[in-house]
Amino acid sequence: MRAAVIGAAGYAGGELLRLVLQHPEVDECIATSRSQAGVPVSEIHPGLATVTDARFAGLTPGEAAKGRDIVFLALEHGESSRVMGEILDQGPGLVVDLAADFRLQDGQLYAQHYGVHPAPDLVHLFRYALADVIGCDLRGARGLAAPGCFATAAQLALFPLRTLPLATPPSIFAVTGSTGAGVTPRSTTHHPARAHNLFAYGVMSHRHEAEVLEQWRGWIGQGEGGPRLMVHAGPFVRGIALTLHARLGSPDDGSVAQAFRDAYATKPMVRLLDSPPHLTHAIGTNLALISHAVSPDRTEIQVMVAIDNLIKGAGGQAIQALNLALGFPESTGLMTSSPYPS
Ligand SMILES: NC(=O)c1ccc[n+]([C@@H]2O[C@H](COP(=O)([O-])OP(=O)(O)OC[C@H]3O[C@@H](n4cnc5c(N)ncnc54)[C@H](OP(=O)(O)O)[C@@H]3O)[C@@H](O)[C@H]2O)c1
Incomplete structure (x- = not known):
């Protein structure tokens, strides 16, 4: 699969990118950043030096989504709503948003906690992706809203x-x-x-x-x-x-x-x-x-x-939900060991 991570220079985007780059079903991934365009990914995320020598792309979200099977967004709050239209216009197979923009179906609850929604017409396109609870019912989803940490x-x-x-x-x-x-x-x-x-x-x-x-x-x-x-x-x-x-x-x-x-x-x-x-x-x-x-x-x-x-509360759960949505074994790409003590 061909993937894009939009907002990959942030903390959540960086951990997500680490997992995406090592996911066995992902053949190719581009990572975008406005502030770090052209900079080697490993300069911002030193832990990725062994897995990529790529640089951040300065593409717009729409350009990044072109021809992609999966598009992840790890942008600051409100940005996903602003750019989702141009991403969806490119017809990616699956969009996974790590921000809060599309987590709530209840407009009143959203307004109470976040104010006026900038893209209310797109909310219904997303499933709330609490992977360990919703499990196989995520199968077939085209839009996933990863829960907050x-x-x-x-x-x-x-x-x-x-x-x-x-x-x-x-x-x-x-x-x-x-x-x-x-x-x-x-x-x-x-x-x-x-x-x-x-x-x-x-x-x-x-x-x-x-x-x-x-x-x-x-x-x-x-x-x-x-x-x-x-x-x-x-x-x-x-x-x-x-x-x-x-x-x-x-x-x-x-x-x-x-x-x-x-x-x-x-x-x-x-x-x-x-x-x-x-x-x-x-x-x-x-x-x-x-x-x-x-x-x-x-x-x-x-x-x-x-x-x-940053993993279960962000990038890891996003991958887990993707696995469930696309029918891969749930823990694909997620059973790596970690250093201890950390
Ligand atoms: N941190 C956590 O524990 C956590 C957990 C779960 C969910 N989340 C969610 O994940 C999202 C990112 O959080 P974070 O903590 O990683 O924030 P962060 O470290 O501040 O990173 C946000 C990134 O978004 C990029 N960005 C913003 N607008 C962009 C655009 N139009 N095009 C491309 N890149 C853009 C910024 O990079 P450039 O300026 O370089 O483009 C920045 O690196 C937030 O919505 C947050 O709620 C975070």
Whole structure:
């Protein structure tokens, strides 16, 4: 297959490009960047020195999409909406967007969290691509909206809970590393502000909450309410560590453990653990590491998740969804080993 990665000089685009270049079904890939056009890819992404000697192309998104079987976009928010028309005009077989532009089908939820949608007529062309949950139902999709990084970790914690009686909506506490904020340094993301620090942001309205709410409401068949996502910036480079807490409506009779087994026992890219996952064990992989615990009186549940925000939370999940959409084995190109300790 012939692929293009648009916005390949960013953090998510770089990790995506690493995986695309090593995917066995991809014969050729071009990587575009406005700011790095003509620069060797390995100068911006040193880890790719062993797999490519190509340079970033300064093509427009439409030019990059011409003759491509797959087009990935890893652009800053709003850019995908702006350029999607010229990409679709080229008729690529599959478009995978890593941004938030096409994740929400509910226009009201979108407006509440992001404002006016710049390309509302294109939203219906995209399937929300939470790969570990939706699985083979993604087969045949022509447009995939890869979930956000916090949203991925949160929904993987939530999904087994949809069948359980809950007394209150779950509360979710999560911490991300600095790559979650992208390649451009800001006052809250550069090293002195992050290295020995931890702080909450997006309080009571983090944008990823919108997609979590949309999916949760669909799973439980209710139009309102849902989990609260409390996100934090942590003093590490990559990864998301998340803990969910919920009260059960009736004491657990073994249904909780069964719900986790039912949700994930056959999923190749989820590992159910007996003890809380470590972030460093997820880094560099497309795995979601998940454990859960029930309180001694069996009325409370806690779920712990660790993922790599740039792989499971971005490029890796995008490839997993592509595999499912095109009928390849789900983990194709994603079972590489990673360095440890990282
Ligand atoms: N970081 C994460 O953990 C993460 C996880 C999941 C999803 N995402 C999503 O992935 C997207 C990228 O995030 P990021 O963290 O990688 O941001 P980033 O590091 O700031 O990279 C964004 C890239 O987009 C490029 N770009 C923007 N407009 C372009 C255009 N019209 N044509 C070509 N390239 C363009 C920019 O590169 P040039 O200026 O060189 O073109 C930049 O390198 C965002 O929508 C984000 O929400 C990120």
